[in-house]
Structure formats: C-alpha cells, structure tokens
Amino acid sequence: MALKDNVKQIGKNKNFCQSLMHALQGIWALVTEERNFRFHILASAFAFMLGIFLKININDWLWIVTAIFLVIAAEVLNTIVETVVDLIVDNHYSILAKKAKDVAAGGVLISALFAIIIGCLIFIPSFLKLIR
Numbered sequence: 744m745a746l747k748d749n750v751k752q753i754g755k756n757k758n759f760c761q762s763l764m765h766a767l768q769g770i771w772a773l774v775t776e777e778r779n780f781r782f783h784i785l786a787s788a789f790a791f792m793l794g795i796f797l798k799i800n801i802n803d804w805l806w807i808v809t810a811i812f813l814v815i816a817a818e819v820l821n822t823i824v825e826t827v828v829d830l831i832v833d834n835h836y837s838i839l840a841k842k843a844k845d846v847a848a849g850g851v852l853i854s855a856l857f858a859i860i861i862g863c864l865i866f867i868p869s870f871l872k873l874i875r
C-alpha cells in the first residue's frame with residue numbers, strides 16, 4: 744500500500760509504516776543493484792556458518808557481528824556517496840567526485856580489512872583447537 748502511495752513522493756513520510764517501506768526499498772536497492780553489497784552479505788553468511796560450526800563463544804560472536812555490521816555500514820555509506828555524487832556531477836568528470844568516491848571506497852576497504860583481522864584472530868585458533 745505504502746509502495747503504491749509513494750510514487751514520486753518528495754515530501755516527508757506520513758507514518759512509521761511508510762518510513763519502513765522506504766527503508767526496505769533502500770535495502771532492496773542495495774541487494775539488487777550493488778554487487779559488492781551482495782558479496783559482503785555472502786561473506787557474512789559464511790562467517791556466520793563458520794561461527795556456528797566452530798562453536799565460538801559469546802565474546803567472539805560480538806566481535807564477528809560488529810565486524811559484519813561495520814562492513815555493511817561502510818558499504819551503505821559508499822553507495823550513498825556514489826549515488827549523491829552521480830546526482831551532482833551528472834556523468835561529468837570531476838576531481839572532487841573522484842576524491843569522494845575513492846575515499847568512500849577506501850572506507851569499505853578499511854572496514855573489510857578490520858573484518859578479515861577479526862576473522863583470523865577468532866577462527867584460526869578455534870579451527871586449530873578443533874583439529875587437535
């Protein structure tokens with residue numbers, strides 16, 4: 744219902760339900776249009792299954808979940824930056840557009856490195872314990 748009502752809407756959302764529908768549309772756009780976002784979701788699912796398989800403890804889960812959400816949040820910010828920059832420069836080359844997009848992509852890379860470090864620190868000892 745909210746989907747039908749908000750075609751070409753530019754004003755504020757009228758209620759919580761409408762806000763929620765727009766938020767879900769945003770997530771759907773991430774899933775269907777952003778290849779890197781899908782990759783991060785798959786990597787997160789893999790880490791989640793590995794955590795279950797290796798029976799990691801609650802503290803380890805907190806770090807894994809933090810790392811997963813940090814990468815997803817960075818990817819969301821990256822998509823926002825790319826979209827807004829494209830809206831502003833409209834297919835023209837701009838050194839500032841390049842800087843904004845490259846910095847946003849750098850943020851994703853930094854968060855992904857953090858997630859890899861956390862994954863190694865947690866999964867490698869758990870795996871070694873399992874095979875001993």
Ligand SMILES: Nc1ncnc2c1ncn2[C@@H]1O[C@H](COP(=O)(O)OP(=O)(O)OP(=O)(O)O)[C@@H](O)[C@H]1O
Nearest residue numbers: 779821825832834835836837838840841844845848
């Ligand atoms: N308007 C522009 N002006 C200058 N450089 C640009 C512009 N648009 C894109 N670029 C350069 O091209 C790169 C890729 O931009 P693009 O918008 O395709 O991001 P993307 O490939 O979707 O990024 P990601 O892989 O993070 O999803 C940017 O990081 C930037 O270096």
